[in-house]
Amino acid sequence: MSKTLLILAHPHIKDSFANKIIVEKLKTLIPDLEIDNIYEKYPDGKIDVKAEQEKLDKANTIILAYPMYWFNSPYLLLKWIEDVFTHGYAYGTNTYKLEGKKLIVSMTMGGAKDEYKGKFDVERLVGPLECTALFVKMKFGGYACTLDIPFTIKDTPDVAKAKTAELEKHAEKLAELAKN
Numbered sequence: 345m346s347k348t349l350l351i352l353a354h355p356h357i358k359d360s361f362a363n364k365i366i367v368e369k370l371k372t373l374i375p376d377l378e379i380d381n382i383y384e385k386y387p388d389g390k391i392d393v394k395a396e397q398e399k400l401d402k403a404n405t406i407i408l409a410y411p412m413y414w415f416n417s418p419y420l421l422l423k424w425i426e427d428v429f430t431h432g433y434a435y436g437t438n439t440y441k442l443e444g445k446k447l448i449v450s451m452t453m454g455g456a457k458d459e460y461k462g463k464f465d466v467e468r469l470v471g472p473l474e475c476t477a478l479f480v481k482m483k484f485g486g487y488a489c490t491l492d493i494p495f496t497i498k499d500t501p502d503v504a505k506a507k508t509a510e511l512e513k514h515a516e517k518l519a520e521l522a523k524n
């Protein structure tokens with residue numbers, strides 16, 4: 345049985361609109377989904393590298409989910425990768441412990457589609473994580489991205505309703521990518 349692990353990197357999940365919906369929907373689509381919000385787990389930023397590597401060893405598919413912050417992921421996800429994907433574990437002579445596992449990216453963004461056309465499109469923003477996957481011989485399984493989530497969304501019920509449907513589709517896409 346394929347095991348899917350969701351690494352959620354949201355510094356304020358209680359205030360989240362988008363990622364909360366994605367996670368709740370995904371739980372219904374992948375019943376044995378393991379979810380780790382690294383901001384809740386490591387509020388001081390000190391990552392238990394051995395525990396994280398052991399958790400990765402047991403997963404076949406890893407979804408990295410986050411709200412876009414400054415055209416990147418929130419910093420703790422970068423630190424998590426830096427700390428956990430060590431030489432001798434994730435890469436090095438004959439030591440590619442993540443080899444063959446699938447990496448999927450889930451991003452939400454405040455900016456509208458039009459702002460991410462051309463040179464700095466969404467594909468480009470996903471690029472560093474795709475490169476990371478390939479460097480450690482994982483399979484890059486694709487990504488889901490929902491744009492145009494205004495900070496004020498909770499004050500506009502019609503917009504929120506339409507976005508909820510879009511975000512549930514986002515979760516469905518992730519579940520599909522995890523399956524294939």
Ligand SMILES: Cc1cc2nc3c(=O)[nH]c(=O)nc-3n(C[C@H](O)[C@H](O)[C@H](O)COP(=O)(O)O)c2cc1C
Nearest residue numbers: 360361362363411412413414415452453454455493
């Ligand atoms: C510190 C910070 C930086 C942000 N940077 C970006 C950005 O670079 N591009 C963008 O489209 N949205 C940006 N946003 C908007 C968030 O991506 C958006 O609010 C989030 O994806 C919504 O998801 P949530 O409801 O789960 O929090 C930023 C938000 C914050 C708080």
